[in-house]
Amino acid sequence: MSNVCVRGFSISLDGYAAGPRQSEEEPVGVGGRRLHRWIWETRTFRERFGMEGGSTGLDDAIMQRHFEGFGATIMGRNMFGPQRGPWEDESWRGWWGERPPWGYPVFVLTHHARPSLEMEGGTTFHFVTGGVDEALERARAAAGGKDVLVSGGAATIWQLLEARLIDELELAVVPILLGDGERLWEGLSPEAAASYRMDELRSSDAVTHVRMRRVAAE
Amino acid sequence: MSNVCVRGFSISLDGYAAGPRQSEEEPVGVGGRRLHRWIWETRTFRERFGMEGGSTGLDDAIMQRHFEGFGATIMGRNMFGPQRGPWEDESWRGWWGERPPWGYPVFVLTHHARPSLEMEGGTTFHFVTGGVDEALERARAAAGGKDVLVSGGAATIWQLLEARLIDELELAVVPILLGDGERLWEGLSPEAAASYRMDELRSSDAVTHVRMRRVAAE
Numbered sequence: 001m002s003n004v005c006v007r008g009f010s011i012s013l014d015g016y017a018a019g020p021r022q023s024e025e026e027p028v029g030v031g032g033r034r035l036h037r038w039i040w041e042t043r044t045f046r047e048r049f050g051m052e053g054g055s056t057g058l059d060d061a062i063m064q065r066h067f068e069g070f071g072a073t074i075m076g077r078n079m080f081g082p083q084r085g086p087w088e089d090e091s092w093r094g095w096w097g098e099r100p101p102w103g104y105p106v107f108v109l110t111h112h113a114r115p116s117l118e119m120e121g122g123t124t125f126h127f128v129t130g131g132v133d134e135a136l137e138r139a140r141a142a143a144g145g146k147d148v149l150v151s152g153g154a155a156t157i158w159q160l161l162e163a164r165l166i167d168e169l170e171l172a173v174v175p176i177l178l179g180d181g182e183r184l185w186e187g188l189s190p191e192a193a194a195s196y197r198m199d200e201l202r203s204s205d206a207v208t209h210v211r212m213r214r215v216a217a218e
Numbered sequence: 219m220s221n222v223c224v225r226g227f228s229i230s231l232d233g234y235a236a237g238p239r240q241s242e243e244e245p246v247g248v249g250g251r252r253l254h255r256w257i258w259e260t261r262t263f264r265e266r267f268g269m270e271g272g273s274t275g276l277d278d279a280i281m282q283r284h285f286e287g288f289g290a291t292i293m294g295r296n297m298f299g300p301q302r303g304p305w306e307d308e309s310w311r312g313w314w315g316e317r318p319p320w321g322y323p324v325f326v327l328t329h330h331a332r333p334s335l336e337m338e339g340g341t342t343f344h345f346v347t348g349g350v351d352e353a354l355e356r357a358r359a360a361a362g363g364k365d366v367l368v369s370g371g372a373a374t375i376w377q378l379l380e381a382r383l384i385d386e387l388e389l390a391v392v393p394i395l396l397g398d399g400e401r402l403w404e405g406l407s408p409e410a411a412a413s414y415r416m417d418e419l420r421s422s423d424a425v426t427h428v429r430m431r432r433v434a435a436e
Binding site: 015179185194198201203 | 393407416425
């Protein structure tokens with residue numbers, strides 16, 4: 001069966017995956033942009049968005065892993081956009097322009113139904129109102145044997161971790177302190193915590209990459 | 219003026235510096251022992267306690283830095299012992315035997331006065347009831363121009379961080395999830411968070427060592 005993976009998900013040293021007060025101007029919340037700076041500096045990411053240059057070391061290798069081997073993605077609604085509550089219209093098409101970087105189906109968790117949105121390059125956004133179980137079931141089916149990527153944000157990853165539905169959790173710990181925002185670990189139970197073991201640990205000059213794997217219950 | 223430093227202080231990936239329910243049998247709380255395993259495996263630490271062997275790589279270099287250049291230490295009362303409230307008697311002399319590893323004055327923050335405790339090898343425990351300001355003033359005076367080490371635990375470091383009284387914060391991020399215990403970052407304000415910048419980042423196979431320095435207010 002395909003694995004459910006988090007890859008290169010950025011958190012601050014004090015455990016925040018985004019700053020507070022997300023808006024169209026501040027997609028990662030106030031101060032949160034610094035969490036993603038290492039991503040923008042990798043060659044792999046820059047290529048996906050048509051930019052030249054970029055680094056080719058460890059951080060880039062992690063970004064490659066982020067984009068390879070997956071057939072579907074799950075994300076929370078706040079990762080898709082800054083809107084809250086019912087969709088006022090259907091003009092918002094994500095942060096990523098008309099050609100999002102995935103090239104496969106993306107399942108967006110939301111309480112508010114909306115027709116699927118076909119983008120250029122093979123990405124289609126599907127809006128799932130049945131919770132993580134439905135999203136996971138549809139993502140697995142759509143992935144056609146490939147793995148399922150959980151893109152974020154914090155609340156979505158937390159919910160899947162707590163339910164032990166994530167097989168591999170690969171985090172990028174960015175050595176900054178935010179002091180406010182969206183916490184990844186808020187309310188994670190000791191039982192769920194005990195289900196994950198470190199598998200790989202490496203630091204670049206800028207970021208620590210740590211991979212945890214789910215282990216069988218003891 | 220001497221610097222106030224934290225050195226090699228261990229926290230879990232989810233931000234805990236100790237597990238819950240500290241007791242004489244579980245000095246680092248339930249599950250917390252795993253936070254200090256890397257320390258026990260270094261040659262420097264083993265030598266201080268008369269044990270042979272131990273690693274000599276990055277983790278050991280960090281432990282050397284923990285013990286060099288300091289003239290006084292501050293610690294919280296829960297780091298000194300598992301008792302709470304007034305001292306029932308004076309039989310508790312710390313976790314470290316009759317020859318604690320410092321060899322200089324140690325200032326223990328407590329609400330309950332107690333006579334100083336002279337140990338072997340130059341360590342004397344002084345019990346400070348006037349809060350962190352008094353502890354810091356006495357530690358600076360006792361250090362005689364050397365730096366002041368803040369040993370822990372989480373509440374003591376948090377309090378000094380929030381007041382911007384720590385110059386260098388060197389953490390050992392241990393890639394385990396605890397899900398419960400004493401949080402280092404609980405309640406750290408965005409203003410205090412913004413006062414610290416990463417200065418050095420390195421990982422061994424077991425632990426990430428990250429050093430933050432206080433920067434001038436912007």
